[in-house]
Amino acid sequence: MxxxxxxxxxxxxxxxxxxxxxxxxVDKNYPQRENSKAHATFIEKKLNECYERSATQKQVAAIRYKEGVYLEFSSAAKHDLAIKSLENRTQGIRLLNVKSDEETGTIRATVYIPAGKESYFIKKIEAYSSEVTEKGIPKHNDLVRSIDDIRVAMLDSFWIGKPEDIPNEVAQWCEVWIRYDNLFLENALTNISECCRTLEIDIDHNKLIFPERIVHLIKANKSQLSNLISCCEYITEFRRAPEPTSFFDTLYGVEQQEWAEELLNRTEFMDSNSSICLLDTGLNNSHPLISPAIKNINTVQAVNDSWGTTDHMGHGTEMAGIALYHNLKDKLLDHNRLVINHKIESVKILPPKGENPIELYGAITEQAVALAEISNPSADRTLCMAVTSPYYNTEDGSPTSWSAAVDSITSGANENGEKRLFFISAGNVFPAELANNDYPDSSILHGVENPGQSWNAVTVGAIANDIQISDSSYKHFHPVADVGQLSPYSSTSVTWSNKWPIKPEILLDGGNMATNNSDYTECEDLSLLTTYHKHLVRPFSTTWGTSSATAQASWMAAQIYAEYPGIWPETVRALLVHSARWTQSMHRQFCKEDTKTKGRKLLLRTCGYGVPDLSKAIQxxxxxxxxxxxxxxxxxxxxxxxxxxxxxxxxxxxxxxxxxxxxxxxxxxxxxxxxxxxxxxxxxxxxxxxxxxxxxxxxxxxxxxxxxxxxxxxxxxxxxxxxxxxxxxxxxxxxxxxxxxxxxxxxxxxxxxxxxxxxxxxxxxxxxxxxxxxxxxxxxxxxxxxxxxxxxxxxxxxxxxxxxxxxxxxxxxxxxxxxxx
Known part of the structure; x- marks a missing residue:
């Protein structure tokens, strides 16, 4: 523009x-102990029982047992636990994870105590029982009175997520999070590898490295996970590995080959440093509407060379059509000259159908970004990823290994601070979900999907802009949402804890669903026109949901980069959010009670900051x-x-x-x-x-x-x-x-x-x-x-x-x- x-x-x-x-x-809600000596006696007894049980387990174990012991400390119901006091780095005592049990109102912390340090907590308990401070308060009062129970940590102590997701006798791909100190990184990696080899657990070669935490992918059953706890002293938590959603059922549209040729004849593709990199299913780089925007063949890649770079399912090429043309239908109907002032790149992060193993997707994402930068190092790059997972997700909005990897990528935490702009789709509500929950409750109950929890990435939701259905096969159907309302495809962060980020931050066109009041379905008339990966069959397809919205957001970012070369990624993100506004329909839908604590909060958690306006953002x-x-x-x-x-x-x-x-x-x-x-x-x-x-x-x-x-x-x-x-x-x-x-x-x-x-x-x-x-x-x-x-x-x-x-x-x-x- x-x-x-x-x-x-x-x-x-x-x-x-x-x-x-x-x-x-912050007032700590620790329980009052009327009889400190009796409480000390009880807690010390529990602690000694744990040590005795751990010693017995070591004696009968059929595998080499770790030297230390894992313990789980629990608070009293509806009271706090003195978490900071459960760790002492100089003594080698490490806090591994902390969980809140909403049903019981308790807080549970898992702690590692190395061999030879068993007396550390016993001494504090004894001091609590027999000594007082100058103010007459028992020593270590907050720590000891906050502890209500202690037990040897079992598999459930380390499991993050729903208990029913713990593998049974059938091995499943899981994330294992291990702790490390900078001086002993290799020790931790060697230990987990040796333990997995001993227990015949498959371990993936990819890993994610964060401050004091490493994430590996392992394939293990319940028994193997329990044995891994027994022999490895670096475990902090287990999680089920996420499985990406499939977006690959192509929607059909009746289009003419001449449309593509006519558009191409009046389009000028500029040489630009602004580029959108799609992390998706690949790209059909021979599509006539896409190929002129590809800098060179080296910018179309795959994380694994054996996958090939072509788009085997269509989703990546559909994303490219939106990312290049924003609204392809409008461009086809408009007969003016068109200028494309940014390039398109692709790194395939999903393997061909039928060969789709669980991957450590945070590591795959890191590798994909590295490949893009090596092939085109000077680009002002917008990273665009509409691959998400609703499975084995955190329900409260807390980080996952994948979302944390995105935060690491964007902040340049592991690469000398090089910052990056990243757009992620919020994830889709599918039509079948509306059969159980009316719209918009269906969107409120469907939380933003992994890795949309990322703090630094812009997570993109969807607005509904189309309501006209002309296809006779949908004769008795009408649109689910009105113009300007939240798209029924869009997920939200309403059910998240208030301490986690506002997601999605922005909404763009994601189409609409159709219903006859009993059935719900996608509809071509309510979807966005885009490019089809089999262009020799037909050049166009349709797409919908938060995928198309994310591609549109990336297009907007690319325009800003083209206008202001060298602008910071943080600034592009700020301009898009700053330009966003809620529609009147969104206000009527979610802000019925216009207060900070109710309506405005709900509006923010469903629609983010609203719909960005490029004309407001760019000038x-x-x-x-x-x-x-x-x-x-x-x-x-x-x-x-x-x-x-x-x-x-x-x-x-x-x-x-x-x-x-x-x-x-x-x-x-x-x-x-x-x-x-x-x-x-x-x-x-x-x-x-x-x-x-x-x-x-x-x-x-x-x-x-x-x-x-x-x-x-x-x-x-x-x-x-x-x-x-x-x-x-x-x-x-x-x-x-x-x-x-x-x-x-x-x-x-x-x-x-x-x-x-x-x-x-x-x-x-x-x-x-x-x-x-x-x-x-x-x-x-x-x-x-x-x-x-x-x-x-x-x-x-x-x-x-x-x-x-x-x-x-x-x-x-x-x-x-x-x-x-």
Missing amino acids: SVEKKNIFLHDTNTSIPYVSRSTP CVDNSVNLIIQGELQPFTKKHMDEMHLHNIPWPKGVLQSLGETKAIIRATLSYFIEPGPGEVGWKDKYRYPSCSLRFDVINSNETLDDFKKRVNIKMRGDDRKDSGDGSSRDWYLGVGNRDVGSIHSDFCEDLAVNLCDANYVAVYPVIGWWRERSHLGKYNEKVRYALVLSIETPEVEVDLYTPIITKIETTQIIEITIPK
């Missing part, structure tokens, strides 16, 4: 300020201006917070004052990539999943700059740490309780234009993460990049916000945009 007024990239707006975070005391207009800041912040030192950034924003004060009481909207979006710290260890305290998090705030019209600094930064409060200034936060539409999850935060508030004159300071500040809490990993002095997008939008009145801003800053910052790598 033609861009008249480019987005404004600001430079030198930042002042770095030493930062101390506002403390938020400014007179009455709506995008200001972009790309910055880098050091959040921590070894034991403390380090800095926050305070940005001075050049809003046109005179113009806003002249508008007086005209309503205007200020919108802010903050985007950054976290490094993952996966593993089922409670994800709090030092076991947090993100390396660090960031937050934003905007100065309010009722506070001075000093008041604003005091409100967000305790360091600015001087001797009186309770002096938070005289102002207050703006009345944001979503609020911090909804937006401050994940690694992208977007919100807006409506106010009088005159009150936005003083919204000229924005703070970006850090939140604790494992970079600081796990200081032994040496990452506490790392820096995090971020993109901040700000805009003020006024109603459709004769107002020019753009020109006054231009006059405030150097022309080179606008026209010759320099984007630091």
Whole structure:
């Protein structure tokens, strides 16, 4: 599209300020023990019984037994467990996983105790029984009183997921998560390999490496998993390996070969550094509408050479048609010249039908991205993957090995910090599901699929745009959703825990379902036209669901890359989310009670931030201006917070004052990539999943700059740490309780234009993460990049916000945009 007024990239707006975070005391709900001596006696007895049982198991074991012991500590019902106190790295005592049992209200933690350290907890229990602190409280009070039971850890202690998914006597592919220290990585790998060989367990050669965790794929039955616990001292958890969904039932459309030829004759394929890489079923690179957009044959690849690169099922070629043309039907009907300003790449990650073994898909995804970058290293690449798995998924939105691998890829955690832009489909609700649950409950109950839990990737859901059915074979059918509503194919994160990211973040066209009020089905008239992999038979096919929506999102990102070469991936993501809006139909559907805790929360968890608008994301207009800041912040030192950034924003004060009481909207979006710290260890305290998090705030019209600094930064409060200034936060539409999850935060508030004159300071500040809490990993002095997008939008009145801003800053910052790598 033609861009008249480019987005404004600001430079030198930042002042770095030493930062101390506002403390938020968390009350621990530990049980009161009326008789500490009796409780100590009980817990010590349980602990000794565990040691005796472990010793007996070693004596009768037919295999070489590990040296230490695995124990499971349990809390009292509806009480907390002192998780941090269950680990002591210097003693070799390691916390392996933490699980909450919703039925019993208990928390269970699995702990490894090495040989020779059995007395560690016994000494603490004895001290609790016989010694008190200066305040008269028993020593180690929180730890010991929080423990309600101890047992030798069994297979269920290590199993993450539904108990019914544990393999029976038939071996199944499972993930085994093992712990490691940097100095003993090879020891852990050797140990798991030797144990698997002894137990005749198949182990896949692929592996995923995260901070303190390695994931391997093994094929084992229940007995073998139990024996693996007995002989391997590095186990932390088991999970069922995900199986990707099949998308490969082709939908038929009656199209003419001449359409493709006519479109091709009026299309110009530009040489561009912007590229979309499809991780899918391959690509038919001879399709006449696709081949001109392929840079060279080396950019069409497969993870396994024996699979071939061609599209054996059609899904990859269908994705390519959307990723290249966005709306192919409109392009066919429009007789104007068409310019394609990005390239298409493909890495096949699924083997041909009939040869579909369970894979460690996080490792497969890593390999696919590496292949794409080797073949075309300088591309501004958009990664697009519409392969997901609903099976053996986490139900609360917590990370999986696959989603964590995507977070590692996007953040460059294992590759010198090279950042990447990644789009993932949310996963589809299938028509049969609507027979049991009415729409839209069917979407509410179908959680976003693996690896859509990724914090850094943009997870894409679907909106319904088509309602016209003309095919006579659907004579008694009507569309399920109305125009602008959530597509019935789209999955959501409504059932997730509130602490996990908002998913999907954006919605794009995914088509609609048809129903006769008893049956539900796909329908060609309600689907998107795209390219067919057997183009000699016919050039076109149709597609639907979150796959087509993800391809459209990738197309939008490629346009932004083409317009702003070298722009950060974090910034592209921010612009798309920043441009997104909910339709009125979505508001009516999910926001019946317009409050932060109910309707707005439901709207956010079903529809994300809404439907992105490329024209809003890629350019400014007179009455709506995008200001972009790309910055880098050091959040921590070894034991403390380090800095926050305070940005001075050049809003046109005179113009806003002249508008007086005209309503205007200020919108802010903050985007950054976290490094993952996966593993089922409670994800709090030092076991947090993100390396660090960031937050934003905007100065309010009722506070001075000093008041604003005091409100967000305790360091600015001087001797009186309770002096938070005289102002207050703006009345944001979503609020911090909804937006401050994940690694992208977007919100807006409506106010009088005159009150936005003083919204000229924005703070970006850090939140604790494992970079600081796990200081032994040496990452506490790392820096995090971020993109901040700000805009003020006024109603459709004769107002020019753009020109006054231009006059405030150097022309080179606008026209010759320099984007630091």
